[in-house]
Amino acid sequence: MARDDIYENMLMSEVAPPPKGNTSKTLTxxxxxxxxxxxxxxxxxxxxxxxxxxxxxxxxxxxxxxxxxxxxxxxxxxxxxxxxxxxxxxxxxxxxxxxxxxxxxxxxxxxxxxxxxxxxxxxxxxxxxxxxxxxxTGPDPCGDVLTKLSKGWKFYSGNLYYFSQGSKSWEEAEQFCVSEDSHLTSISSQAEQDFLFTETKEANHWIGLTDQGTEGTWRWVDGTEFREEANSGDWESSQPDNWHQGVGGREDCVEIRRSKWNDANCTLPTRWICKQARGSTGL
Structure with a gap:
C-alpha cells in the first residue's frame, strides 16, 4: 500500500551500540x-x-x-x-x-x-x-532492566519495548534490536496491540512480521508462532497486498499504523519497535 505519511526532521541518533565486551564495568x-x-x-x-x-x-x-x-x-x-x-x-x-x-x-x-x-x-x-x-544470579539482570528504562524503554506485561525516534529500513531496525538483546516486536494479544498503538501515536512503526523467503508465509522474527486465523482481523482492509512500489521489490515487511497492520517495502525508512521478551529481561 502507498505510504500516506512522510517523516520529516526525524532524529537519526539511534545507532547500534558498541559490542558489549567493550563497555566499561565501572558502576555509577x-x-x-x-x-x-x-x-x-x-x-x-x-x-x-x-x-x-x-x-x-x-x-x-x-x-x-x-x-x-x-x-x-x-x-x-x-x-x-x-x-x-x-x-x-x-x-x-x-x-x-x-x-x-x-x-x-x-x-x-x-x-x-x-x-x-x-x-x-x-x-x-x-x-x-x-x-x-x-x-x-545477582543484581545484574535487574540492573540491565533499569538501564534500559533509563534509556527510554517501556515496561509492559513483563516485556520491555523500545519505540524509536529515527527511521531505518526493516533490516537495519532488526539489527539495532538484536544489538540490544531484543528483536522487532511480535504481537501476541489484543491488549499488546492496543498498548503498542497507544505508544506509537498513529505513526508508522516496523514490527517483527515478515514473509521474506516464502511469499505469503508470514513469521515473527523473534520465533513467536504466527497464527494466521487469529491475526486475520489485525490487517488493514485489503492487506496484505504485496504492492509493487518500484523501489526495490515488493512488500515483505509489516508496519503497524492506526492500530492495524500494513505490508510495506522493507527498504523504506520507518520508525520501529524493539521488544525484549519475558525471560530475557531476567524477570
Whole structure:
C-alpha cells in the first residue's frame, strides 16, 4: 500500500551500540543505589512469599486432619445405622442416612477446597523459586532492566519495548534490536496491540512480521508462532497486498499504523519497535 505519511526532521541518533565486551564495568552511584533497591525488594518479596507458603502449608495440613476425622466419623455412623436384613428400615433411620449423605457431600467439598489449597501452594512455591533464581544470579539482570528504562524503554506485561525516534529500513531496525538483546516486536494479544498503538501515536512503526523467503508465509522474527486465523482481523482492509512500489521489490515487511497492520517495502525508512521478551529481561 502507498505510504500516506512522510517523516520529516526525524532524529537519526539511534545507532547500534558498541559490542558489549567493550563497555566499561565501572558502576555509577546511581547504579549502586538502584542495585541496592532491587536487592532489598527481592529480599522482601522472598520473605512475603515464604510467609504465604508457610501459612498455606499449615492450613492444608490442618484441613487434612479435620477431613480425615470427619470421614472416619461419617463412616462409623453409616455402618451403625444400616438396618438389619430382618427388620424394616424406619423413617428415622432413613432421615439419618439422608443427613449422612449430605455430610459426605460436605466432605467432598472440603476435599476440593484442600485441592485448591494444594494448587495455591504449588503456585506460591513456583513464584518463590523464580524470585530465588533471580536473586541467585545477582543484581545484574535487574540492573540491565533499569538501564534500559533509563534509556527510554517501556515496561509492559513483563516485556520491555523500545519505540524509536529515527527511521531505518526493516533490516537495519532488526539489527539495532538484536544489538540490544531484543528483536522487532511480535504481537501476541489484543491488549499488546492496543498498548503498542497507544505508544506509537498513529505513526508508522516496523514490527517483527515478515514473509521474506516464502511469499505469503508470514513469521515473527523473534520465533513467536504466527497464527494466521487469529491475526486475520489485525490487517488493514485489503492487506496484505504485496504492492509493487518500484523501489526495490515488493512488500515483505509489516508496519503497524492506526492500530492495524500494513505490508510495506522493507527498504523504506520507518520508525520501529524493539521488544525484549519475558525471560530475557531476567524477570
Amino acid at each position: 552511584p546511581w547504579q549502586y543505589r538502584t542495585r541496592g533497591i532491587v536487592t532489598a525488594v527481592l529480599v522482601l518479596l522472598m520473605l512475603a512469599l515464604a510467609t504465604s507458603l508457610l501459612a498455606v502449608t499449615l492450613l492444608y495440613f490442618r484441613g487434612q486432619r479435620k477431613l480425615q476425622a470427619v470421614e472416619e466419623a461419617v463412616q462409623k455412623l453409616r455402618v451403625s445405622l444400616q438396618p438389619n436384613k430382618t427388620s424394616a428400615k424406619s423413617a428415622k433411620e432413613s432421615d439419618a442416612l439422608q443427613l449422612l449423605d449430605e455430610a459426605q457431600a460436605g466432605v467432598r467439598m472440603l476435599r476440593d477446597q484442600l485441592g485448591n489449597a494444594s494448587a495455591a501452594y504449588r503456585e506460591i512455591q513456583t513464584r518463590l523459586d523464580r524470585v530465588t533464581a533471580v536473586r541467585a
